[in-house]
Amino acid sequence: MxxxxxxxxxxxxxxxxxxxxxxxxxxxxxxxAGTASASPSRCVISLKNDGYNVGTNSRAACSHASSGTGMLNVHAQTERLLCRQMLLNLNVKRADADDACYSY
The missing domain is CATH 1.20.5 (Single alpha-helices involved in coiled-coils or other helix-helix interfaces)
Structure with a gap:
């Protein structure tokens, strides 16, 4: 036993x-995991560096790039996806939209 x-x-x-x-x-x-530090200004600069003319609609999309921090923040991830989708709708290339909305 x-x-x-x-x-x-x-x-x-x-x-x-x-x-x-x-x-x-x-x-x-x-x-x-590091926290995300994307910001509307980084998003706009990224788009300008990639050769895009940044206007009202692009700035509106970029305004979603800075909402919250961290990879586990669901709201922040949703906002970045919205930023990305809005830029894709403006004919920004996928890789450029990702760089702009997810810049760390």
Missing amino acids: IGIIDMSRLGMRRVAVAAAVVMAGVALPIAT
Whole structure:
């Protein structure tokens, strides 16, 4: 009976260690992720550097580039997607829209 209890404790300990390793693997990238620092001015500068004429509609799109920080901020990600889509609707190339709206 003692051998069974010892094996059970060993198994539980292994499960606990494995769970801790998995949690660390998930938490570490989140904790060390940099925050986004996109701003309307960076977005506009990026578009100008790529050769686009920046007007009212482009500035309106770029205004969504600075909403919130962090990769886990759902509102910020939604706003950046809106920025990107608005620029795509203005015939900005996908890569240029990504650079403008997601500049870090």
